[in-house]
Amino acid sequence: MPGRAADRGQVPLCSAAAAEEESRAGAEGSAGGGGAPERQTIVWRNVVLMSLLHLAAAYSLVLIPKAQPLTLLWAYFCFLLTALGVTAGAHRLWSHRSYKAKLPLRIFLAAANSMAFQNDIFEWSRDHRVHHKYSETDADPHNARRGFFFSHVGWLFVRKHRDVIEKGRTLDVTDLLADPVVRFQRKYYKISVVLMCFMVPTLVPWYLWGESLWNSYFLASILRYAISLNVTWLVNSAAHMYGNRPYDKHISPRQNPLVTLGAIGEGFHNYHHTFPFDYSTSEFGLNFNPTTWFIDAMCWLGLATDRKRATKPMIEARKARTGDGSA
Template sequence: MEKTLSNQEDLGGDQGMTDDIFDESYCEKDGPKPARRYVWRNIVLMSLLHLRALYRLWLIPAAKPVTLAWGKFLCFLLSALRITMKAHRIWSHRSYKTSLPLRIFLAIANSMAFQNDICEWARDHHVHHKFSEMDADPHNATRGFFFSHVGWLLVRKHSDVIEKGRKLDMADLKADKVVMFQRRFYKLSVVAMCFLFPTLVPWCFWGESLRNSIFLPTILRYVLMLNATWLVNSAAHMFGNQPYDLNINPRENRLVPFGALGEGFHNYHHTFPYDYSTSEFGWHYNFITAFIDLMCLLGLASDCKKVSKETILAQKICSGDGSHKSG
């Protein structure tokens, strides 16, 4: 079932993490910015991880085709489902509802992605929307491409990020037993799903070498997934057009790796964060939307929120950069 929202309904929603509206009352502190405090552990680990992945690219020709398909398509796609379909569209924005079996499956996929547990990811993403491109934004794009891409993980969080994150109402997430179970056993689930499972399947089931099984469907896949996610924070906030709202930084950029999954329609998403499709085009350019529609057909998802065409057109005319006229 799809619920179409009009202008009057757009600002409504359930309690908890569903308040996606930009907080215009927030003001950044005057004076010099505090010095960046580097997290050297993260710097060393991220550097080694990326260097190792680059160095092992030469293993690709020696790997079995089924191993490449396993790592680059199935494992990558499962990890992407966690980011786009659940942690993002459900646990951050409440843009549709899911059944318990689907929530469990997507929580497992979240552990395979290894980009913080559901509760922490949703909290940081909610702060990002509420204080986009300000000091309270965890990956503030006005601090440069590198910072918004990966640098924000290599330094201590700005005090405003921590302060605003603590004030969020996370009652709905804390009441979700699936979220809390995953949070409690997160480290164990990451070891199992992000590292052991992708490695053991090709090694045990079709005789791939252990070296190839470790570095291709596990390490390389993980590095590619990280950078695909980060490009939504960096490239999609800097490069592209703004047909829905030219007063905000996010852009429409279908060239980011998650473009086909719906995350490249970023100007739309920040304008209408509660839309389950994250774009106005439905499943036509959006694999995740098609997957959610399939789950609805199977009775595993429901109550998808969709912005009305009239509201979208009015928004384009009122605040867009005019690029929709040439589309």
């Protein structure tokens, strides 16, 4: 759920973020019914940058036949690292506290999260908590009731609705601020993004196996980044609109197998919004859920602990009470 990269160098974090976002909210209305605000201020810089990124990604496709196979494998490996920085890191660890991670794992996930370039851990996690608490209202940063385009990418093209900011201030984020890894990444976010999102993916193929800098940059940085953004956005858009609702038919999020494939386990979205504390975000555990595989492996290595799970009786009772009757 990326947004623009802002200057993260000021402390305290809460007050700095609140002041910045208050100015970004502009003069938007604050109707809380989930409809579109009366007035939208377009952030033209984001429109231009995202357009250029996707044009560059489209151009990158013509370079695929010209690149070395190792470069394509490296680009996919960087995609997986990028995804883990969001799914296992900002989402399941920091947003939901669904498991605990020791310092080396938190450092790794923070570096991978910078490779993702989807806002720093603090802002990503805070906005995601708002998304869960006020889902499909004006306080939801990517409210799916405003349509597929808005929930996918359009929310980045307009200033945040004032309700997002006001409701965000009411959430307890002291756990995020207490983590030195989160504070460090936020303070040095711009530097970490330049290094992890662009320099490392570009320089490794050039240095290790002689790939051209041109191919490395467009394939391992630009194309990989654009694909990872859209995969994440599909969780906000497609997984809130298309699929079944076996756990709670009264909420918008759905079970979407295609999103699950792309987002390495994040498409079991009706389950996730019903049991947001579950570290696996799915009833089915290891059933194509690479993020769950990763967290389980980290537990086996002693780097993660205290995985939270919804119990089978709890799941079955909820299905019977609020599910749509689908499998």
